Amino acid sequence: MLSGKRILLIIGGGIAAYKCLDLIRRLRERGAVVTPVMTRAAEEFVTPLSVAALAGEKVYTDLFDLTDEAEMGHIQLSRVADLVLVAPTTADLMAKMAQGMAGDLATTLLLATDTPVMIAPAMNVRMWEHAATQRNLAVLRGDGVAVVGPNDGDMACGEYGPGRMAEPLEIVDAVVGALADGPLMGKRIVVTSGPTHEPIDPVRYIANRSSGAQGTAIAAALRALGAEVVFVTGPAEVSPPDGVEVVPVETAREMRAAVLAALPADAAVFAAAVADWHVVDASASKIKKVAGKMPTLSFDENPDILAEVARMTEGRPSLVVGFAAETDDVIDNATAKRARKGCDWIVANDVSPSTGIMGGSENAVTLISDSGAEAWPRMGKDAVARQLAARIAEALV
Numbered sequence: 001m002l003s004g005k006r007i008l009l010i011i012g013g014g015i016a017a018y019k020c021l022d023l024i025r026r027l028r029e030r031g032a033v034v035t036p037v038m039t040r041a042a043e044e045f046v047t048p049l050s051v052a053a054l055a056g057e058k059v060y061t062d063l064f065d066l067t068d069e070a071e072m073g074h075i076q077l078s079r080v081a082d083l084v085l086v087a088p089t090t091a092d093l094m095a096k097m098a099q100g101m102a103g104d105l106a107t108t109l110l111l112a113t114d115t116p117v118m119i120a121p122a123m124n125v126r127m128w129e130h131a132a133t134q135r136n137l138a139v140l141r142g143d144g145v146a147v148v149g150p151n152d153g154d155m156a157c158g159e160y161g162p163g164r165m166a167e168p169l170e171i172v173d174a175v176v177g178a179l180a181d182g183p184l185m186g187k188r189i190v191v192t193s194g195p196t197h198e199p200i201d202p203v204r205y206i207a208n209r210s211s212g213a214q215g216t217a218i219a220a221a222l223r224a225l226g227a228e229v230v231f232v233t234g235p236a237e238v239s240p241p242d243g244v245e246v247v248p249v250e251t252a253r254e255m256r257a258a259v260l261a262a263l264p265a266d267a268a269v270f271a272a273a274v275a276d277w278h279v280v281d282a283s284a285s286k287i288k289k290v291a292g293k294m295p296t297l298s299f300d301e302n303p304d305i306l307a308e309v310a311r312m313t314e315g316r317p318s319l320v321v322g323f324a325a326e327t328d329d330v331i332d333n334a335t336a337k338r339a340r341k342g343c344d345w346i347v348a349n350d351v352s353p354s355t356g357i358m359g360g361s362e363n364a365v366t367l368i369s370d371s372g373a374e375a376w377p378r379m380g381k382d383a384v385a386r387q388l389a390a391r392i393a394e395a396l397v
């Protein structure tokens, strides 16, 4: 399952470090080669000797070990792996990673690596829930770091809650998933998702009811098939998926800039509910309420990101997919939209309030392409996403 895969395992200094011995065994049972790196704190919990014995490999412990530098420089060490796995990831390591610090071998490798990184956090529940840790987690997710766990449970410190490191077998499953050679391996796909917020003044904005659920599910499904996903998201209700590069934006104009910066790509999926207009000259200070006097807002059109990308003459992704959320004459309107925007596929859906689709967990879509309209049965948004990702994979081979 993991045969031939190289995993650079960075062991952080927490009580959960003892589980790493089992983790190494499980990874090796599945054919992986595990190169262990221990932080100085990790050595307080497990000995390099036991780690080396289980890994059957040299353990790297010190940035300034000249023999190691002669044998294999730290830059090279950080890059020969297929995956850098940090387990356990302490709150301290998360903070250092989020800040890009490189004060020892482990953090230097994490900063120098160009391979995917996965963390398995483990810490006291209060430390996990602390705003600083949650902030660091969001930064790391945004950097494309995959996260496994932590789990709820009794902790070594006597408290109960989230903070226990995921069990070795769960980590192995996540590693297998992350290294799966899916059909979209080597393909780069940009996905837009969520609503946009168009400011009126610093406290008010124009928005829509999109939760970001469908776009998030699509990004996750593409990632699961091995794609490198750039996820450009407006302020959505649902959290972005793991393992994708997250680019948070607020307005349609920011979304356009982020999408253009993410190109070139093999495919682009525009699932965002982009506002059609923005307020011209949004006020820099809060507009005062004056009795009997209504503010006058004037609007300007937002850039149509889908149409712009679909009509690019140079560097156009080979597959451009748009969505059409309609309340009437869904197929006719969506077919016309496909022609108007110049995209390859339109995923059309009926968002009349009676369908409960906008903001709900299910979707009933019709895929409109060159070959006509294909209605899919009503199903969960995750299932729609998996089916769409599979079709994208077929189209890109």
Ligand code: C5P
Residues within 6 Å of the ligand: 192, 252, 270, 271, 272, 273, 274, 275, 276, 302, 303, 304, 305, 306, 307, 321, 322, 323, 324, 325
């Ligand atoms: O024109 P309409 O908003 O109905 O088109 C919907 C499709 O176009 C969606 O795929 C949406 O993400 C995309 N779109 C866009 N930029 C806009 C408006 C819509 O990318 N300004």
